[in-house]
Amino acid sequence: MKWLAILTFSLLTLAGCDQGTTGREMIEYDVAGAPEADPTFTDDRGWEITLTRAELTFGPLVFCSHQPTFLKSDSLTDCGQVLGELGAAATWDLLAADDVPLGRLTGITGQVHSAQYDFGWNWPAGLGSPLWRGEAGAASLTLAGTAAKGGVTHAFDFTLDAKPRAAGLYTVAGLAAEGSPSPATTRVTLAVSARKFLRYIDFDLLEEQAEPFTLVPGSALENQLRLGLTTGTPATFTWR
Numbered sequence: 001m002k003w004l005a006i007l008t009f010s011l012l013t014l015a016g017c018d019q020g021t022t023g024r025e026m027i028e029y030d031v032a033g034a035p036e037a038d039p040t041f042t043d044d045r046g047w048e049i050t051l052t053r054a055e056l057t058f059g060p061l062v063f064c065s066h067q068p069t070f071l072k073s074d075s076l077t078d079c080g081q082v083l084g085e086l087g088a089a090a091t092w093d094l095l096a097a098d099d100v101p102l103g104r105l106t107g108i109t110g111q112v113h114s115a116q117y118d119f120g121w122n123w124p125a126g127l128g129s130p131l132w133r134g135e136a137g138a139a140s141l142t143l144a145g146t147a148a149k150g151g152v153t154h155a156f157d158f159t160l161d162a163k164p165r166a167a168g169l170y171t172v173a174g175l176a177a178e179g180s181p182s183p184a185t186t187r188v189t190l191a192v193s194a195r196k197f198l199r200y201i202d203f204d205l206l207e208e209q210a211e212p213f214t215l216v217p218g219s220a221l222e223n224q225l226r227l228g229l230t231t232g233t234p235a236t237f238t239w240r
Helices: 002-015 220-230
Strands: 026-033 040-042 048-058 061-064 082-086 090-093 100-108 112-117 141-149 152-160 172-179 187-191 236-239
Touching: 061 100, 090 100, 141 220, 152 220, 172 236
Parallel strands: 026 187
Antiparallel strands: 026 100, 040 048, 048 090, 048 141, 061 082, 061 112, 082 100, 112 172, 141 152, 187 236
């Protein structure tokens, strides 16, 4: 694939430069998504949420040497050295019983301090619009289920496409991710939380509409779900 050839050339070039890369080795390891910790939970407003469907399209992904700081305006989008890259995207069933394979990452050894990634939609620099890298017919996020409280039960079926804000930027950037992948590394496992994704949605305040509740493009509800998906450490990474 073209992106893999470009990455391999970039990493070989990087490994040969004099920016602290001496002695580093090229490595590959698997990327996997862990199951949702609890498909039934009570949110902060007292609604008991039961998920019947939860799918997330994850990727592309890069691991970075840069340690982000809020003291510089460009720090969150600065990657420093690219220590690993997953150029594709895969749809991840959060309700699966076991880890879900998401792809194989190519990179170099070194200390990872941050991650940048997309949810299927990726916007390379120089292009006029983002590209869908995920599976045909999938979306960035799909959450379906029920919300119950005080004898009231609402059904919901939310489908969200989360696109980068501008060309050359990832949807999530500057996310702290500490790890030291080595030639012995076999996998990095991602964990996310549907409860966190839904934390800005108040089922008490949803406008009247036919159920299941759905997302209207450009609505406050869509913005709330996007905010839950993209902020507040939306994913954690564990290297093995």
